[in-house]
Amino acid sequence: MMKKNHVVESITKERMVQLLASGKRLDGRALDQPRNLNIETGVIPKANGSARVTLGNTLVLAGVKIATGIPFPDTPDKGILMVNAEILPMSSPYAEAGPPSEDAIELARVTDRGIRESEMVDMTKLGLIPGKSVIAVFVDCNIMNVDGNLFDATSYAVVSALRTAKMNRYVVKDDKAVATDELIPVPVERTPVSVTIARIGDKLVVDPNSEEEASMDMRITITTDDDGNICASQKGEASTISAEQVLQAADTSISVGKAIRAKILEATS
Amino acid sequence: MPMIQRKQVIPGDVVAKGNYRYGSYIEKRGEEYVALRVGLAEVGRDGIKLNPFTGPYLPRTDDEVIGKVVDINGFGWVIDINSCFDGFLPASFVFGRDFSPATHDLSSKFRVGDILGARIESYERSRDPQLSIRGEGYGKISSGEIVKISPTKVPRVIGRRGTMINLISEKTGCDIRVGQNGVIVVDGSPDGIVEAIKAIRLVEAETHAPDLMSKVEAALGGGVVGGN
Numbered sequence: 278m279m280k281k282n283h284v285v286e287s288i289t290k291e292r293m294v295q296l297l298a299s300g301k302r303l304d305g306r307a308l309d310q311p312r313n314l315n316i317e318t319g320v321i322p323k324a325n326g327s328a329r330v331t332l333g334n335t336l337v338l339a340g341v342k343i344a345t346g347i348p349f350p351d352t353p354d355k356g357i358l359m360v361n362a363e364i365l366p367m368s369s370p371y372a373e374a375g376p377p378s379e380d381a382i383e384l385a386r387v388t389d390r391g392i393r394e395s396e397m398v399d400m401t402k403l404g405l406i407p408g409k410s411v412i413a414v415f416v417d418c419n420i421m422n423v424d425g426n427l428f429d430a431t432s433y434a435v436v437s438a439l440r441t442a443k444m445n446r447y448v449v450k451d452d453k454a455v456a457t458d459e460l461i462p463v464p465v466e467r468t469p470v471s472v473t474i475a476r477i478g479d480k481l482v483v484d485p486n487s488e489e490e491a492s493m494d495m496r497i498t499i500t501t502d503d504d505g506n507i508c509a510s511q512k513g514e515a516s517t518i519s520a521e522q523v524l525q526a527a528d529t530s531i532s533v534g535k536a537i538r539a540k541i542l543e544a545t546s
Numbered sequence: 547m548p549m550i551q552r553k554q555v556i557p558g559d560v561v562a563k564g565n566y567r568y569g570s571y572i573e574k575r576g577e578e579y580v581a582l583r584v585g586l587a588e589v590g591r592d593g594i595k596l597n598p599f600t601g602p603y604l605p606r607t608d609d610e611v612i613g614k615v616v617d618i619n620g621f622g623w624v625i626d627i628n629s630c631f632d633g634f635l636p637a638s639f640v641f642g643r644d645f646s647p648a649t650h651d652l653s654s655k656f657r658v659g660d661i662l663g664a665r666i667e668s669y670e671r672s673r674d675p676q677l678s679i680r681g682e683g684y685g686k687i688s689s690g691e692i693v694k695i696s697p698t699k700v701p702r703v704i705g706r707r708g709t710m711i712n713l714i715s716e717k718t719g720c721d722i723r724v725g726q727n728g729v730i731v732v733d734g735s736p737d738g739i740v741e742a743i744k745a746i747r748l749v750e751a752e753t754h755a756p757d758l759m760s761k762v763e764a765a766l767g768g769g770v771v772g773g774n
Contacts, residue, residue, distance in 0.1 A: 284616045284626070286692055287659035
């Protein structure tokens with residue numbers, strides 16, 4: 278029989294709510310404490326850039342492929358950036374093979390939006406021949422183990438892979454883009470960090486694991502850049518959030534994001 | 547006393563040659579008995595046994611299991627019993643023979659997320675296992691913390707005639723209930739629960755270590771209260 282959703286045991290949820298009231302969590306973390314983050318880069322030799330990120334038990338692999346492509350008609354002189362994510366069937370008992378689920382599509386879009394709207398990659402430096410040829414950056418993510426908060430783990434993997442990616446320098450010869458042997462880094466300008474916050478009862482918790490995700494009322498993912506500017510956000514699940522809590526979540530995402538950014542910079546420099 | 551030989555095997559290993567009675571996960575090929583799983587093989591006078599290191603829970607009639615209600619349909623509850631099969635608890639087993647979907651409200655008894663102690667009433671390969679909560683001690687479990695271990699390690703957690711589980715229970719003052727499916731509910735004082743879970747995790751990690759009892763005893767500290 279198919280298992281559709283992660284059902285949290287009612288006695289576990291009861292304890293979770295009890296502990297949250299006293300500012301603790303089931304796994305012993307503080308409310309604003311993310312899980313252990315581990316970043317490895319350059320794990321796929323044939324990709325332009327790659328990263329394997331573990332956030333607690335969540336495991337994400339991201340790979341960057343860079344090629345030339347035809348620009349979109351509305352941005353003839355800018356490069357192309359595409360972030361895609363796939364949840365592998367082996368990653369969780371609830372993931373199924375086949376066309377991507379709603380969750381997988383949302384995951385890819387939220388990750389893409391964080392990278393795009395923070396202007397992490399300077400797209401104007403990826404233009405080659407206006408209207409004809411530009412550099413296209415594809416980032417593909419594979420979720421290999423699911424234990425909650427795929428948004429952040431995937432985002433960190435993409436950012437780390439892009440920061441360490443190397444591409445051929447292209448030159449324009451006779452109205453054609455030609456790759457040279459020289460390897461240069463991707464023009465990365467900023468380091469966006471996404472922080473997902475879940476509301477369980479009236480408490481906000483950072484980096485929910487799968488048990489917390491299965492018991493949460495709503496979640497909000499906020500991406501901030503190096504200067505503490507909010508560049509993207511996404512709210513999920515049916516329930517609402519008060520205005521004060523949005524502000525509280527924004528502050529938390531900036532402060533938590535700062536610590537995580539330092540880790541990403543350390544792992545990718 | 548008969549000599550029991552134990553050895554670690556991988557699929558394809560010849561466990562023994564000759565004429566033996568043999569259990570699951572072993573195949574007879576001519577004279578040879580071949581292992582089908584990674585595990586610990588025991589060759590004794592009364593036959594060959596293979597205890598796999600990992601594996602799913604395979605239901606057996608009359609097993610006591612601990613399950614989680616994951617769905618309710620018109621005729622009963624679908625129970626996650628930590629297996630590749632979902633258990634089914636028919637409503638007529640709970641409401642009696644005059645059960646009718648029109649008059650009885652199933653969610654008034656058990657809701658999605660509730661934990662149940664149950665017994666495998668019947669199981670055959672062509673159908674999902676059927677559960678029953680008839681009998682003392684079965685039914686909803688309303689407090690405690692849940693620990694999941696590999697179902698293949700349940701016998702070690704219980705110990706010979708329950709010695710291991712009694713030891714942990716007495717040392718920590720916790721009520722520990724072990725389902726054959728690898729789900730354990732630990733109930734007691736908050737500190738006791740933490741200690742008990744640590745001990746269970748130790749048994750799980752060092753399943754095949756010799757003299758596991760005294761290791762667990764040392765980890766729990768203090769003098770022997772009950773034990774053997």
